[in-house]
Amino acid sequence: MNKKFTEAIYELLRTVPQGKVVTYGDLAKxxxxxGAARAVGLAMKNNPDAPHTPCHRVVAADGSLHGYSGAGGVNRKREMLIAEGVEFYGDRVDLVTARWNLLS
DNA sequence: AAAATGACGGTGT
DNA sequence: TACACCGCCATTT
Incomplete structure (x- = not known):
């Protein structure tokens, strides 16, 4: 425990509503x-609090999906986001409309 | 305690 | 736009 960093990531991630996404960098910030975007991704892979944490709502800074420990990999992740109502632009998320403000 | 790892980000080509 | 390289940080081994 003590790992406040990862813990904070989970907390913030839980505040992201369905149909919205956040970037690793924003989460780290x-x-x-x-700048600890990598550490954020590691937290998801090493200890994905699973259904408790919507790790599938975390995308790269350019809106592209990077990885997913769950079944189906990024492929499943992409479809999951679409199912939630996130607007996709090819294989990239439309951060212009789907990006969630962590400060709110 | 030190080194290696990784679901990143930005820049260059 | 796609691919490659370097730099960044926290976690894991």
Whole structure:
């Protein structure tokens, strides 16, 4: 425990409503360490609190999907987001409309 | 305690 | 736009 970083990531991630997404960088910044985007992704892979944490709503800074520990990989992740109402632009998420503000 | 890892981000080609 | 390289940070081994 103690790992406040990962813990903060989960907390913030839980605030993201369905149909919205956040980037690793924004998540890291909101957690208190801008630039730790990699650490954010690691937290998802190493300890995905599963259904408790919507890790599938986390996308790259350019809106593209990077990875997913769940079944189906990024492929499943993409379809999951579409099912939630996230507007996709090819294989990229429309961050212009689907990006969630972590500050709210 | 030190080194290696990884679901990133930005820039260059 | 796609691919490659470097730099960044926290976690894991």
């Amino acid at each position: 909101a957690a208190g360490s801008p």
